[in-house]
Amino acid sequence: MLTKEELEHAKTVLGRKPTETELGMLDVLWSEHCSYKSSKRWFYLFKTEGDKVALGIGEGAGLVDIGDGYLAAVAMESHNHPSQIDPYNGAATGVGGIIRDVISQGCKAVGLMNCLRFGHPSKPHNAYLLENVVRGISEYGNSVGIPVVGGELEFDDSYDDNCLVNVICVGWVKPEEVVRSSAKTPGHHLVLFGSTTGRDGIAGVSFASETFSDEEEDNRGAVQVGDPLSKKIVIDTLQELIEEKLLEGLQDFGGGGMTSAAGELAKAGGTGVEIDLDKVPLREVDMKPSEIVISESQERMLAIVAPENLDRVKLLLEKNGTPYGIIGKVTDDGHYTAKWYGEEKARLPISLLVEGFPVPERIEGKIAAQPESMSWFKEPEDYKKNLLELLGSVNLCDRSWVYSQYDQHVQSNTVVDLGENGGVLEFPNNRKLAFTSDCNSFWCLLDPQQGTANSACESLRNLVSMGATPIFIADCLNFGNPERPESYGQFVEAVRGLGRFSNDFDIPIVGGNVSLYNEAEVDGETKRINPTPQIMIAGIFEKGFTPIRRNLLSPWANIFLVGETLPELNGSEYQRIATGQVKGVPPRYRPEIEKQSMNVIQEAHQKGLIRSCNNVGRGGIGIGLMKMALRSKYGFKLNLDYIPGTANSLAQRLYSETSGRYLAEVTESNQAEFLKIIEKHGSSVCELGLTVKEPVADFGIFSLSMDEARKVFSNGLKQYME
Amino acid sequence: MVVAVLRFPGTNNENDILRALSLIDGAKPILVPSRKGLAGLKDADGIVIPGGFSYGDYLRAGAVASVESITEGVRNLAEDGKPVIGICNGFQILSEMGLLPGALLPNDSARFVCKWVYLRVSDNTTMFTEGLEGSLIRIPIAHAEGNYYCSDDELESLRDEFRIPFRYCNEDGDVNDAANPNGSIDNIAGIVNQKGNVLGLMPHPERASRPVLGSSEGLAILENFVRATKC
C-alpha cells in the first residue's frame, strides 16, 4: 500500500485526490518491486559500461556483442514471494516472466537457469516447496522448449519461510532485429496480445514488496497461473512479427501488468498513452477497470504498431489463434489515460506514475564485526567419516534429482549440460558461451561485501576452469526488509562488494533485479534470509575451443593445485557440519591473487595443457577433487604435505575455502610447460598427486572407494525427496 | 525427397529435426504446420512427428494432436508404406492414433526425466536400423510420459515379429532394470508397426546428431529414414 507520505505527494502533484483506479496504479508502480525506490540509488557503484555492451540495465534484457553480427541477451529476476505461496505456479510463472523479458527485446530465448534456496529438506514443508518449484520450472520450461543450462541450489534454515526462486533467461538477437521497449510516435496503436486478462496475480508486486505475515495462505489470489502452451504460441507468433519488422516497440506484461507495461513504454519514448480498458480481452466478464489495469495475468505482450502495419499484425495474430485487442494509442500529452467505455478512470502524468515517487529515507545499519578466531576448529576424529558426511550434505551433494527434471537439450545447442562447472550453449555464430551462477549466502551473512565479491569470484573460476573468458554479469539481489537498518546495511554492503568485483575484473553488469522484503514474522519474531546476492556470469570461448570439463580423463596424470591455501574455514561447509552454524570472518576477497590464478589457467587452456579442471569453492579441495573423480572412471592418490600457504593441518588443507584456487589435471608430457606458465605469472602451485586407474580416493592417511562415495553423494538430497 | 516435419501448436523440436535433416544428403525437409491439414502432406515422401508438448499435453501426451485432421494424411502415407517416425511426443501421438500399439504412461518416477541413455539396437534389421544392428547408441531422453505399456499378448507379438528395434541398456549394453529410465515394459525405447515403416521412439536422435552435442550416434537413424523415403 502507498505510504501516507506517498499519498500526500501524489495529491500535491495532481492537485486532487487520486481515483480508485489511479490509487491502484500508483500502488503497484511505486512498490519496491517496480520502482527500486530503496535500491536504485546505489547502482552507480556497478560497472555497467563496456565496449561490447549494446544495451545495459533498464529494459527487458541486457544485450552484449558476441561477434559476427550477433548479440547475446540476458535477463534475471526473482519470483520468491509467489513461489513461497504457490510453489508450482509461482516458479512456473517466474520462468514465464523471464522468458518474456528476453523475447520482448526481439530475441530468441535459448537457455534458462534457476537458482533456488530453501530451508533444510528434512522439514516436510521445505521438501514440498522444492518438489513443486522444480516441477513448476520443469513443466513450464520443458513445454515452452527452452533448455535449462545452469543453476544453483542452496539450503539454509533462514529460507524456511522465504524460499528464493531466481530465474535467468539467455538468448540472442541480431542488432538490426532488436525491438526496443519504447513508444516514440504519437498515433501508433497499442496492441495487447497473447492471452486474456483475468484476476490472477492482481497486485502481485505490492504483495512482493511486503514481508510475510502468518496469514500467508490468504495471498494465493496474488499468484499468477502459467500457460506454457500459450507462451509457446506467443513466442512463435512474435517471431513472425519481428521477422516482418512490424513492431515499433514491445514490452511484456510483468509485475504491475498494464500499468507498468504501457507506463514504461511511454516513459522511454517521452510520450503518453491512452488506453480503452473495455477493449482488453477478458477471461472473467465482471472485472472492474481498476482490476484490469493492474492484473498480472501471464503470457501477455504489449506491442506498439504503426497504423500502416496494423492490418498485417491483426492477420498474423488471427492466423496463430492468439487472443488480442487494439487497446489504445500512443499520445503526445505525457499522460497515462485509462478509459472505460469512454469514461475517464485515470489520468496520471507519466512523470509521476513512473519513478515520480518521493524517495524514501533508508538507514544503513552497521554490520556486526565477526571474530577472526578459528578457535572452534578441530581435526575430525575420523577423516573418512567426515568426508562422507560432507559429500552427503545437502549443500555439496549430487543435484541430479533436480536437474534431471529439466530438459537440457531441446533446441539442440547444448554443448555441456548440468552437473559441470557451468552450462555451455552453442550460438548461431558457432561461438560457445558458458553460463554459471553462484552465491555463497553463508559468506555473505558473515561479511556481505567480501562474501558477495567472493561469490562472484566463484562464478568467475567456474568459467575460467572451463576455458571461457567472462564477458558479462547479471545479478539478482535478495535481501530482507529495507525499512530495517540491519537488512538495509547488508544490502548496501553487498552492492559495494559486487561493484568492487565488476570494476576490479572489468566485467559489465548488464541485467538484474532486486528482491527485498524476504522476511517473515514467525511467532512474533523477525526471520530474515541470509543476504543472497545471486550472481550470474557468462563467458565466451575462443573459436573452436572445446570446453574443459571437470571429470578426470586419464590415469597417471598429475593433479595440480594452483593458488595458496589459507586457514579460512569460517563460513565453510566444514564449519557448518562440525558446529552446526557459521561464524567468524569468511574467506577474503583477494582480487590480485584471483587474477593471477585466472591468468595461469587461461593461458594453460589456450595452449591445451589441461585435460580436466575444477574450481575450488565450497567444500575446499577435498570436495573439489571428489567431484572430479565421481564423474569419471578413475581415482587419485595424493600427498597433501606440500600445499602452499599457511593452512597447517590435513582438514584445514582439505576444506579451507580460500579463493583464487583451481585443480587441474595435466598429463606428464605437458607438465613442464604448465609449470613454466605458473612461474611466469608468479603463482603458487603444488603437485597434489596422480590420477589412478582404480576408483579409489587416496588422501594419504585415509582413503575410500568411489562406489562408497558415490552412494553417499547421490543420496544426499534424494533421501528427502523420494 | 520431401520430408514433412509436422508442427502442432506446442511442438518444440521441429527446428532441431530440420537442422539434423539438413545434415543428410538428399533430404528435403519442409515444415508443415498441422493447421494445413491433409493438403500439407501432399508432396511428402516421409513424415517426422517431432517432440514437444502438442497442445500443451494438457489432456494426455499426444491425445489432442492425434485427432487433428492432418493425422489422416499420416495414416494414408503409413498405409502406402512410406516411412514415418514419431519421436518422443511424436511417438505418443502415433500410439494415441493407434498406428502403433500400446500406450505411453507417466514415468515410474512420475517426474520428467532428461538424461543421456544407451540403447541396444536389435540384431534384426528394420528400415530404420540398417547398419546399426546389434550396436550401442548414446542418446538423450527428455519426457514425462515415456513409460511404454502394452498387454502381454501384444508384447509377445512385438517380440515374435521383431518389432522392438530399440531397448534401454547400460553403458556395457546390458538390458536391465537399472538401465530402464522410465519403467517401460521390457525396457522398450522404440517400436515399429507390423509393416515396419512406422517407428515410434522416445529418445531424441536429433539431439545426438553432431559431435559438439556430445554424440552423433543418433544421426544414422535419421539417415536410414531419409534413405527409406527414396524407396
Add this chain to the structure above:
Amino acid sequence: MDLIHEGKAKRVLQDPDSPERVIIEFTDTVTAGDGDKKKEFVGKGTIACEMSKYLFGYLEGKGIDTHYVKKLAENQLLCKKVTIIPIEVVCRNIAAGSFCRRYGIEKGIELTQPLIEFFMKDDKLHDPLITTGAIIRLGLAEREDLDFMRSVTLSVNYYLEELFKQRNLILVDFKLEFGRTEKGHIVVADEISPDIMRIWDSKAASLDKDIFREDKGDLVATYTQVFEEMKKANPDEVEPRTESIQVIVESKSGIKNPPGEVTKKALGRLGFADVEEVRMGKVFKIVLRKPITSEILNQLSIMNVKLLSNPISEKYKVRLE
C-alpha cells in the same frame, strides 16, 4: 387395434401400422387417492391429450427426449413404444400434497431448490416412496438410469417453470414416468397435463387435479383455462439452460499409477502415515447447452474412447451433476 394396457386414465393400443409405435388414448376418467376416488368428466380426456401434445412438443423443441410422435384424434397420441420403468419421478418446488402429510408441514412452503423423489409404481402398495439404494438393489433401475432421470426431470422442471412464469402460473410439483425405447433410449413417457402436476395462480389457487381432490370447482373448465393461459406464453423466450456432466478418468486397476504413488509418498512425508493407496486420475467438467439425452450419453462414450481417456490404460465414469 390390440389393447396393450389399460390404466386409470389412459388406454394404450398397438399402432396397426408399426410395431414400434403405440396409440395412447386419453379417457375422461379422473381418479385420486390411488383410485379410491373416481369420476368421469366429459371432455377431460380431450383437453389432457391436447395439453400433453402441446407440452411434449415444447419440451422436444428444447431438446428433451419424449415418447411423443404426433397427435392422431382428439383424444389420441401416437407415441414410441416403450417399456415403462416402474419408478415415478416427482419433482417438487413448493411443499404440497403427500409431502406435507409425510413431514407434517404446511402447504405452500417454498423449497430452497427443486427436490426429486422416487416412488415405486405399484398400486397394491399405494406407490410408496423409495430410496435409490432400494431401487438399485431391487433391480428396478440402474444407478446411471436414475441419475439420468433425475437430470431430465430437473430440465423439464426448469422449462415448464419458466414457460408458466410468463403467465404468472406457478409450477408446484409434478410427476414423470420414463420408458425405454426399442433402441434402449430412455425418454419421458405417459402424459403431461394438470393430471400429473400442480399449478397455482399467483394467489396460490389450484388449477389442477386438486380441484377434483378437494371438490373445488369445474375440472374441465379449469384445465381449459390453464391451457389457454399456457398457450399465450412464448416458448422462444425461455432461455436454454446449461447442464454439466463430469467425466472421471482413472487408470485401470492393475496398471501402475506413478503420480498416485509419488503423491502417497509425499503425503507420508507430511505425516499422513495411514494412507494405503493413492491413485490419481482426471476429472472433466463438460457443460452442455442443452438437456441430457440418451444420444448425448452415447456421444460422451464416443468422446471418451476418442479423446478423453486412453482405453488401453484408463477407464472412465460419467456423472450427471
